[in-house]
Amino acid sequence: MSTGVSAPPPVVDLHRASFGHQGRPVVTDVDLTIAPGQVVAVLGPNGSGKTTLVTGLLGLSDHLGGTVEVLGTPLARLRDRTRIGYVPQRHTLSGGVRATVAEIVATGLLATRPWWRPAGQGDREAVRRALETVGLADRARFDVDTLSGGQQRRVLIARALVAGPEVLVMDEPTAGVDEASQVVLAGVLRRLATSGTTMLVVTHELGALRGTVDRVLAVDAGHLSFDGTPQEYAVHQAERARAAGREDA
Numbered sequence: 001m002s003t004g005v006s007a008p009p010p011v012v013d014l015h016r017a018s019f020g021h022q023g024r025p026v027v028t029d030v031d032l033t034i035a036p037g038q039v040v041a042v043l044g045p046n047g048s049g050k051t052t053l054v055t056g057l058l059g060l061s062d063h064l065g066g067t068v069e070v071l072g073t074p075l076a077r078l079r080d081r082t083r084i085g086y087v088p089q090r091h092t093l094s095g096g097v098r099a100t101v102a103e104i105v106a107t108g109l110l111a112t113r114p115w116w117r118p119a120g121q122g123d124r125e126a127v128r129r130a131l132e133t134v135g136l137a138d139r140a141r142f143d144v145d146t147l148s149g150g151q152q153r154r155v156l157i158a159r160a161l162v163a164g165p166e167v168l169v170m171d172e173p174t175a176g177v178d179e180a181s182q183v184v185l186a187g188v189l190r191r192l193a194t195s196g197t198t199m200l201v202v203t204h205e206l207g208a209l210r211g212t213v214d215r216v217l218a219v220d221a222g223h224l225s226f227d228g229t230p231q232e233y234a235v236h237q238a239e240r241a242r243a244a245g246r247e248d249a
């Protein structure tokens, strides 16, 4: 018997999707459905196409084939891009940016209001909440270039979160930061996961996200080569290592 309550659409729904650059396919034939609340790690060798895949969901790499729906809407028709938060790869904020931490986070709200309306109390409250989530509430008035690389990554996560996105796409959020910052960042991701935020995280460091990730995708030479739980992934890796050992013998 139907309850009359329809299930929310998948956050990501790809059928035979291909993405690439300048018309050249990099990732092809991807079938993938991600339900709300899932925390998905995307693993794979350098150059295998992880970034191309996740940026494809944001319209930042070319959609070259198949169907791509994000939040129940074909990508080309998804007007409100604030529904997806994005933390790009290898970004810190140093290098001459003269802005406070709060100002950087507030730029994440620019797309949510008309250009002529100044930031209001609600916006300031959203910035405060986002900084609290990443554990930097006490740094709001600091210049960003006084922060460590790991703290700057957290500022970028706060900027991606401030507009209340329904899904957060992060490209190597823990890469290139010291171990202490990695632990803090992993804690931030764990808190977001607990609050039900859907996340797609490109990473080389599954270890740092242990207990947070509930699904692993592996990309190999432009194809999805694995899709399963972290436990299944560990078994898959062990089998591959054994097979490689047999080949070497």
Ligand SMILES: Nc1ncnc2c1ncn2[C@@H]1O[C@H](COP(=O)(O)OP(=O)(O)OP(=O)(O)O)[C@@H](O)[C@H]1O
Residues within 6 Å of the ligand: 021, 022, 026, 044, 045, 046, 047, 048, 049, 050, 051, 052, 053
């Ligand atoms: N903007 C671009 N224009 C043209 N080719 C690109 C662009 N970005 C990536 N590529 C190419 O696409 C392929 C896949 O790159 P991509 O960055 O998606 O891989 P990745 O798995 O994320 O790698 P890494 O782990 O090194 O970040 C590479 O051959 C790369 O040179």
